[in-house]
Amino acid sequence: MDVGFIGLGRMGRALAACLVRAGHTVRVWNRSPEAAQAVAGARPVPTAAEAFAGDAAVTMLADDAALRAVIVEGGLLDAPDRPGLHLSMSTISVALARDLAAIHERAGVAYIAAPVFGRPDVAEKGALNIVAAGDPGALGRAGPLLDAMGAKTWPFGPVPERANAVKLAGNFMLVSAIEAMGEAAAFAEGHGVAGADLLDLLTNTLFASPVYKGYGASIAADRYEPPGFNLRLGAKDIRLALAAAEAVGVPMPFASALRDNLIEAIAMGDGDKDLAALARVAARRSGRP
Amino acid sequence: MDVGFIGLGRMGRALAACLVRAGHTVRVWNRSPEAAQAVAGARPVPTAAEAFAGDAAVTMLADDAALRAVIVEGGLLDAPDRPGLHLSMSTISVALARDLAAIHERAGVAYIAAPVFGRPDVAEKGALNIVAAGDPGALGRAGPLLDAMGAKTWPFGPVPERANAVKLAGNFMLVSAIEAMGEAAAFAEGHGVAGADLLDLLTNTLFASPVYKGYGASIAADRYEPPGFNLRLGAKDIRLALAAAEAVGVPMPFASALRDNLIEAIAMGDGDKDLAALARVAARRSGRP
Amino acid sequence: MDVGFIGLGRMGRALAACLVRAGHTVRVWNRSPEAAQAVAGARPVPTAAEAFAGDAAVTMLADDAALRAVIVEGGLLDAPDRPGLHLSMSTISVALARDLAAIHERAGVAYIAAPVFGRPDVAEKGALNIVAAGDPGALGRAGPLLDAMGAKTWPFGPVPERANAVKLAGNFMLVSAIEAMGEAAAFAEGHGVAGADLLDLLTNTLFASPVYKGYGASIAADRYEPPGFNLRLGAKDIRLALAAAEAVGVPMPFASALRDNLIEAIAMGDGDKDLAALARVAARRSGRP
Amino acid sequence: MDVGFIGLGRMGRALAACLVRAGHTVRVWNRSPEAAQAVAGARPVPTAAEAFAGDAAVTMLADDAALRAVIVEGGLLDAPDRPGLHLSMSTISVALARDLAAIHERAGVAYIAAPVFGRPDVAEKGALNIVAAGDPGALGRAGPLLDAMGAKTWPFGPVPERANAVKLAGNFMLVSAIEAMGEAAAFAEGHGVAGADLLDLLTNTLFASPVYKGYGASIAADRYEPPGFNLRLGAKDIRLALAAAEAVGVPMPFASALRDNLIEAIAMGDGDKDLAALARVAARRSGRP
Incomplete structure (x- = not known):
């Protein structure tokens, strides 16, 4: 397929490379040209409009503001060469996703929401889990692209x-797991048990899953740099979850506690560290250095 | 070895049967004789003192009060035939464990704390994870018993x-996982996504671990009976965790939120349901039936 | 002074009447003309622009969206007759207040933020407490208006x-007081003490202040209609407080708990009742009808 | 009346002096004789039994353990000279109060629970608020003592x-008020408003009550020594409230948040400072020194 790819952060580059590897023709574009790095086999184009064209366009941008700026304020949906399909993979608010679905419908561009689970190193291997929702026909057409970028696509119906x-x-569940490990480790340390020993036991038995093993290893080693996914982005996602929960009348006490603790972590200077550094809040509160 | 086993609840019977299967000579005793069920190949004895004797005695009782009543108030540590080793497997408070360690030391009985992770059906297969701490020599002597009862023993040093x-x-981490799933499912339902679909995705990918799969399946099916581990016992464990955390100056905001929610669950009549019924609190708060 | 008044809800009407009583010439305007009620002695004008003129304009609108729609999107700051001074009395976000201050500065209109404490019945008596901040010279010019509308103006410096x-x-402190009374009453009831008796004691001794007496009386009587200040508006203010706190890196665990409980109260159908109905959440959670 | 007074901390001495002033004959006793200070006009006696005698005995001790040790374990209820009435004024657990009521009934000693609101300086002026419950006849007989010690007695029925x-x-409401002021002050400081200015406004208007003015002044001045009521004792009371709430199935999310924050305050070294130092937790979490 003839695909345009917008957003060349580490995640975007990994996904664009997957598309190239699968034999698709890929045009790439990034907002800040200086940050744009080459994707071998893909053709850089000078404007967003040239990327937002062809059989399908894929976007992987940092947040609501970036996606809105490029697609909506950039007027891309009015461009004559607009694509037949927009595969929107950024982690954005539910509210913006709903707006975009409506705007795309008016513009006659199929809109598929397809956010992903997995860190950039997983993306590089094409091993992400992709959550996809949107018009069934469009989802079908996007199949080859989704198959190229992820290990598995989990369909969630027609509402993007x-x-x-x-x-x-x-x-939210991921950040909750980190907080639980952080509190458990602080508790264990208070009783003379190394947090690393506790987490070694638990993440190899009851909690032997990717999230616990990955973040648990960081907490056990008390090592939060370089960040795989930084704490400030985690705080953004919890903020988005709380806003979306409030919109549908769902209280989430764990999410509220996470929000407070993430704000404290940022206030303490850990915003640019890995999300696992949230565990330092529990340690600090118990008077440990 | 010649072993006495005290406490024949479902967990205790499973463990005593493991010891019989491994070739040990096992005497068994239960507080309420009417609740005592036979353990094939084990010899029932009429008094606790006859069970608290031999090479080793194992206890698996419901809570602090039961263990204290049988061992301390029952005067078993003063009995002439007291065992060389007490393998204490109940989930009890850290404070009582510390007291018991001191009392046993005065009585000249080695005290090994060996609580377990896993439900009764896992215990029946001898597949529990056992956490053991106490005097290294005694731990060594207890090795054949631990090997008979669990898949793996995780040593945590000399302090029981x-x-x-x-x-x-x-x-605590386990109950946190349930709460996180409950809130996430309520959130998803609010947005028109079946909680079961959400949990199917997450417990087969990022959270593919025994705890998430087991409790997640209950939440997905909204089925909490018969209980594997009842909610009231989960509430007791969180209370014990909070008390032990306070004793060493560790705040645990997630544990505090869990405590409130478990009290609410019990007030709503779910105390005797499976611990996974904690998820109903989040659903109810969002106005779902 | 020649004053325009925009926003004729119950609070706005009370304040406009105070200005009339103090001898000022008052023009009044409301967005939805059908909701506008006459203010004796004030002259209704057909457009917002005619109200946003004269020596000073006062605004008392429901929320950010209303204020932004009327003043900014309505283009009032570009009108040739724009006033010398804008006294902005609505409860709005800190972020919007900051934006408005900057926009007014560019338009050459002095901007005074002057939100108030007190319910409409207090406003009718001219007995509000007004919190005012902005350019000292403008604050001085606004003095006669502030004196007419409130019992006391508390100056908070030059930054609106x-x-x-x-x-x-x-x-935030007010909603916290309600929550504390609600939990305390539920606790007392659980122990066989009427919540009303508890609150009678406490709001006449340690907590003998307007907020506790007023909201305490509602909780004691379990009467939440008609609303003095509705729960949904209280939820909005906590949301604004949390957003403003996050913007400056301040965690507020009580505010987070309030947010969850207010969402639950709204989900249970109490959004249009008086804010004191927040106390029903604690009662309901403890299983009381 | 002929009264024995047990417990000569600062609060006990103030109350015993009130009784002397009102013309009662007062015998006094303290557990640690070296800490006992003279109460002018009262007669020190060498044993608790000599104080627990006469028309009435009053106890004002630090906590459950102290009261239980002196009265129950000290065997005072079996003494031949035991008093007709025990006025129990300590702040103790609801569970212990229930036990004591039963034990006194068996011993034929009327038991009145009469805890107080107010700091020692208020007690010295005889201006406390006393909350009293117990047998109506006994309450009537205790009237002259209660009148001597407090400004007002609030009766709460026959169940002590x-x-x-x-x-x-x-x-609980008092500590909640401190937390709310602490979070509000941290929020204000984050926005460039002095916490002292904020509290000056609020504690003189909406929150113009003794608790807010007293603790608010400490927070405004950031001065927590010498303690009027130390933080560790406040933490104890919240622990007692949570236990009593759990016993009757009442979740208290504010109390849970307070518990976490008080543990953190103690971990940070503020346990012996005034309870108002709880406000430092919010300040510290927002990164202020």
């Missing part, structure tokens, strides 16, 4: 923003 | 109560 | 949005 | 432990 709700729910 | 701290930390 | 931060902090 | 529940509910 539901995929974004699922993504936020997953990230 | 540390094993109990580890057990409470693990149960 | 700080008055809004103070207002949100006060409302 | 209900007075203790009321006391704990009041202290």
Whole structure:
């Protein structure tokens, strides 16, 4: 397929490379040209409009503001060469996803929400889990692209923003797992048990899953740099989850506690560290250095 | 070895049967004789003192009060035939474990704390994870018993109560996982996504671990009976964790939120349901039936 | 002075009447003309622009969206007859207050933020407490208006949005007081003590202040209609406080708990009742009807 | 009346002096004789039994353990000279109060629970608020003593432990007020408003009550020594409130948040400072020194 790819952060580059590897023709574009790095086999184009064209366009941008700026304020949906399909993979608010679905419908461009689970190193191997929702026909057409970028695509029906709700729910559970490990480790240390020993036991038995093993290893080693996914982005996702929960009348006490603790972590200077550094809040509160 | 086993609840019977299967000579005793069920190949004895004797005695009782009543108030440590080793497997408070360690030392009985992770059906297969702490020599002598009862023993050093701290930390993480799934499912439902679909995705990818799969399946099916581990016992463990955390100056905001929610669940009549019924609190708060 | 008044809800009408009583010439305007009620002695004008003129214009609108729509999107700051001074009395976000201060500065209109404490019945008596911040010269010119509308004006320096931060902090403390009374009453009832008796004691001794007496009386009588200040508006103010706190890196665990409980109260159908109905959440959670 | 007074901390001495001033004959006793200070006009006696005698005995001790040790374990209820009436004024658990009521009934000693609101300086002026519950006849006989010690006695019926529940509910509201002021002050400071200015406004208007003015002044001045009521004791009262709430199935999310924050305050070294130092937790979490 003839694909345009917008957003060449580490995640975007990994996904664009997957598309190239699978034999698709890929045009790439990034907002800040100086940050744009080459994707071998893909053709850089000078404007967003040239990327937002062809059989399908894929976007992987940092947040609501970036996606809105490029697509909506950039007027791309009015461009004559607009693509038949927009595969929107950024982690964004449910509200923006709903708006975008409506705007795309008016413009006659199929809109598929397809956020992903997995860190950039997983993306590089094409091993992400992709959550996809949108018009069934369009989802079918996007199949080869989704297959190229992820290990598995989990369909969540015809309403695009539901995929974004699922993504936020997953990230909420992920940050909850980190907080639980942080509190458990602080508790153990208070009783003379090394947090690393506790986490070694638990993440190899009851909690032997990717999230616990990955973040648990960081907490056990008390090592949060370089960040795989930084704490400030985690705080953003919890903010989005709380806003989306409030919109549908769902209280989330764990998410509220996470929000407070993430704000404290940022106030203490850990915003640019890995999200696992949230565990330092529990340690600090118990008077440990 | 010649072993006495005290406490024939479902967990205790499973463990006693493991010891019989491994070729040990096992005497068994239960507080309420009417609740005592036969353990094939084990010899029932009429008094606790006859069970608390031999090479080793194993206890698996419901809570602090039961263990204290049988061992301390029952005067078993003064009995002439007291065993060389007491393998204390109940989930009890860190404070009681510390007291018991001191009392046993005065009585000249080695005290090993050896709480377990896993439900009764896992115990029946001899597949539990055992957390053990106590005098290294005694731990060595207990080895054949531990090997008979669990898939793996995780040693946590010479201070017995540390094993109990580890057990409470693990149960705290487990209840946290349930709460996180409950909130995430309520959030998803609010956005038109079936909680079961969300949990199917997450417990087969990022959270593909025994705890998430097991409790997630209950939440997805909204089925909490019969209980594997009842909610009231989960509430007790969180209370023990909070008390032990306070004793060493560790705040645990997630544990505090869990405590509130478990009290609410019990007030709503779910105390005797499976611990996974904690997820109903989040659903109810969002106005779902 | 020649004053325009925009926003004729119950609060706005009370304040406009105070200005009339003090001898000022008052033009009044409301967005939805059908909701506009006459203010005796004030002259209704057909457009917002005619109200946003003269020596000073006063605005008392429901929320950010209303204020932004009328003033900014309505283009009033570009009107040739724009007033010398804008006294902005609505409870709005700190972020919008900051934006408005900058926009007014560019338009050459002095901007005074002057949110108030007190319910409409207090406003009718001219007995509000007004929190005012902005350019000292403009504050001086606004003095006669402030004196006419409130019992006392509390100056908070030259930066307008700080008055809004103070207002949100006060409302946060107010909702916290209600929650504390609600939990205390549920606790007392659980022990066989009537919540009304408990609150009678406490709001006449340690907590003998207007907020506790007023809201305490509602909780004691379990009567939440008609609303003095509805729960949904209280939820909005906590949301604004949390957003403003996050913007400056301040975690507020009580505000987070309030947010969850207010969402639950709204989900249970109490959004249009008086804010004191927040106390029903604690009662309901403890299983009381 | 002929009165024995047990417990000569600062509060006990103030109350015993009130009784002397009112013309009663007062014998006094303290556990640690070296800490006992003279109460002018009262007669020190060498044993608790000599104080627990006469028309009435009054106890004002530090906590459950102290009261239990002196009265129950000290065997005073079996003494031949035991008094007709025991006025129990300590802040103790609801559970202990219930036990004591039963034990006194068996011993034929009327038991009145009569905890107080107010700091020692208020007690010295005889201006406390006393919450009293117990047998109506005994309450009538205790009237002259209660009148001598407090400005007003608030009766709460015939069940003694209900007075203790009321006391704990009041202290919970008090600590909640401090937390709310602490978070509000941190929020204000984050926006460039002095916390002292904010509290000056609010504690003189909406929150113009003794608790807010007293603790608010400490927070405004950031001065927590010498302690009027130390933080560790406040933490104890919240622990008692949570236990009593759990016993009757009442979740208290604010109390849970307070518990976490008080543990953190103690971990940071503020346990012996005034309870108002709880406000430092919010300040510290926002990164302020």
